[in-house]
Amino acid sequence: MTARPDERLLDGPPMSPVRCRACGAAVRARKASWQQTSIQWSAEAVETCLERRASVPGDGPNGDLFPACEALRESIVRAALDGELPVPDDAGDG
Amino acid sequence: MTAAETERDGVRTIEAGAVPARFARGWHCLGLSERFKDGRPHTVDAFGAKLVVFRSGDGRLNVLDAYCRHMGGDLSRGTVKGDEIACPFHDWRWGGDGRCKKIPYARRVPLRARTSAWTTMDQDGMLFVWNDPEGNPPPPGVTIPRIEGATRDDWTDWVWHETLVAANCREVMDNVVDMAHFFYVHYSFPTYFKNVFEGHVATQIMKGLSRPDARPPAKEGRPGMLGNTSVAAYHGPSFMIDDLTYHYEGMDIDCVLINCHYPVDADSFVLQSGIIVQRNERLGSAGADEMAVRLGAFILKGFEQDVEIWKNKARVDNPLLCEEDGPVYQLRRWYEQFYVDAADVAPEMVERFEFELDTTRPVGAWKKEVEENLARRAAAGGGTA
Ligand code: FES
Ligand SMILES: [Fe+2]
Numbered sequence: 001m002t003a004r005p006d007e008r009l010l011d012g013p014p015m016s017p018v019r020c021r022a023c024g025a026a027v028r029a030r031k032a033s034w035q036q037t038s039i040q041w042s043a044e045a046v047e048t049c050l051e052r053r054a055s056v057p058g059d060g061p062n063g064d065l066f067p068a069c070e071a072l073r074e075s076i077v078r079a080a081l082d083g084e085l086p087v088p089d090d091a092g093d094g
Numbered sequence: 095m096t097a098a099e100t101e102r103d104g105v106r107t108i109e110a111g112a113v114p115a116r117f118a119r120g121w122h123c124l125g126l127s128e129r130f131k132d133g134r135p136h137t138v139d140a141f142g143a144k145l146v147v148f149r150s151g152d153g154r155l156n157v158l159d160a161y162c163r164h165m166g167g168d169l170s171r172g173t174v175k176g177d178e179i180a181c182p183f184h185d186w187r188w189g190g191d192g193r194c195k196k197i198p199y200a201r202r203v204p205l206r207a208r209t210s211a212w213t214t215m216d217q218d219g220m221l222f223v224w225n226d227p228e229g230n231p232p233p234p235g236v237t238i239p240r241i242e243g244a245t246r247d248d249w250t251d252w253v254w255h256e257t258l259v260a261a262n263c264r265e266v267m268d269n270v271v272d273m274a275h276f277f278y279v280h281y282s283f284p285t286y287f288k289n290v291f292e293g294h295v296a297t298q299i300m301k302g303l304s305r306p307d308a309r310p311p312a313k314e315g316r317p318g319m320l321g322n323t324s325v326a327a328y329h330g331p332s333f334m335i336d337d338l339t340y341h342y343e344g345m346d347i348d349c350v351l352i353n354c355h356y357p358v359d360a361d362s363f364v365l366q367s368g369i370i371v372q373r374n375e376r377l378g379s380a381g382a383d384e385m386a387v388r389l390g391a392f393i394l395k396g397f398e399q400d401v402e403i404w405k406n407k408a409r410v411d412n413p414l415l416c417e418e419d420g421p422v423y424q425l426r427r428w429y430e431q432f433y434v435d436a437a438d439v440a441p442e443m444v445e446r447f448e449f450e451l452d453t454t455r456p457v458g459a460w461k462k463e464v465e466e467n468l469a470r471r472a473a474a475g476g477g478t479a
Contacts, residue, residue, distance in 0.1 A: 003423060003426045003427035003430050004411065004412060004423060004426075005423065006415070006421070006422075006423040006424065007414075007415070008415055008417060012417065032417040032452065033417070033452045033454075034452075035450075035452035035453075035454060036417065036450060036451055036452035037448070037449075037450050038421065038424075038447070038448065038449045038450075039446075039447070039448040039449075040445065040446075040447055041292075041445055041446035041447065041448075042441075042445055043441065043445060045446075046292075046445075046446055060242075060325075060337045060350075061239040061240065061241045061242075061327075061335045061337060061350065062239070062297065062325050062326075062327045062335060062337050063239075064239070064295075065290065065295075065297050065325065065327065066290075066292075067288075067290065067299065068290075068448065
């Protein structure tokens with residue numbers, strides 16, 4: 001039952017390298033639209049992430065969740081705006 | 095090439111390999127622990143076997159393979175005698191550690207008189223067993239988080255339900271990433287959706303609106319439900335804790351919802367839901383209990399909606415996805431870690447992955463659909479649904 005590849009990565013934009021401007025962590029990211037983002041971290045990137053290191057567990061049974069790194073989110077937006085990370089055209093919508 | 099041929103060549107086929115031959119490594123909840131504490135043995139069909147669950151004299155909950163290694167008697171039809179379970183066939187006494195302690199009619203217990211025993215954990219009112227096909231104990235850090243409300247007076251007791259489902263348990267896992275089905279199957283209305291997978295934890299963060307077209311208007315004097323905020327995480331392959339807040343007019347209701355299962359065999363599993371509700375001034379003490387019962391029934395209905403889909407659907411290893419679907423393949427890659435030997439867990443199965451879904455398009459389409467449903471209801475002289 002080996003997991004298969006996600007065909008959306010072949011038919012649409014692939015995962016592309018992005019670096020966090022705050023800590024330098026190297027991840028792979030993909031934008032399916034301006035609002036839709038996938039991020040593939042490596043163990044090394046997780047260790048590098050400053051916000052991750054500074055985060056404290058929240059309340060509740062799922063309090064250990066680290067929901068997102070804001071600096072990385074901004075870095076991905078910048079990469080998209082600078083054209084380094086492709087964002088599919090909305091023109092074909094519908 | 096004719097048009098028909100071209101079309102034929104482009105036909106998408108559904109592919110599905112055999113269901114896995116082994117059962118997931120991890121903690122599995124067998125239900126509320128209280129029901130196993132009556133001093134009698136209980137039968138549980140799980141992990142392709144028949145298990146006996148019993149509380150020994152020392153107060154511990156024990157789980158053993160039910161079939162006695164002597165001549166195959168069913169220990170779950172036996173009797174608890176002191177710290178051991180006694181087989182109904184010839185009274186061999188088995189301890190919670192899986193060893194035969196005594197044979198009343200024999201001078202000594204033979205070598206090799208050992209059966210399979212599962213590591214158990216009685217936590218927050220629930221009985222857990224550790225399943226590992228390789229037979230190793232749970233590694234440190236692989237735990238089920240404590241649920242504070244479960245032992246607190248300002249929260250209700252568990253309202254618990256279980257259902258036997260005739261499908262492989264991968265179907266229930268897919269729900270973690272399946273945003274759209276919440277609208278079509280469960281009549282809820284997701285507006286925000288994100289997944290995070292990391293280590294042995296898979297999380298779904300969801301915000302949603304309530305569906306005025308799917309429920310009768312709130313009863314006189316009862317606040318209407320506006321929506322919900324949910325952070326739900328699978329801690330391992332089978333136990334999901336959902337930190338869930340229902341937003342009502344003028345108040346929030348905090349709940350913890352459990353959505354868990356254990357496999358019976360490769361083609362069926364027992365699906366369980368549990369809910370506790372925090373008491374607050376608006377609800378009152380009795381109000382919270384009533385709310386827990388009502389929400390419990392509501393969640394059970396949600397399960398029934400899933401089950402109706404599962405029992406008629408095909409198993410699909412190659413789902414065809416649009417961009418507005420969640421990360422099904424990445425979830426399955428994460429889930430795979432529980433089905434391989436611990437030494438074969440690959441980095442990509444456990445490395446952190448985030449997926450935030452753009453809900454613009456679905457929300458737009460669903461708003462329109464809700465309005466149309468309401469208009470249709472109004473035209474039919476409804477509102478009295
Ligand atoms: S079969 Fe269990 S004691 Fe004989
Ligand atoms: Fe569902």
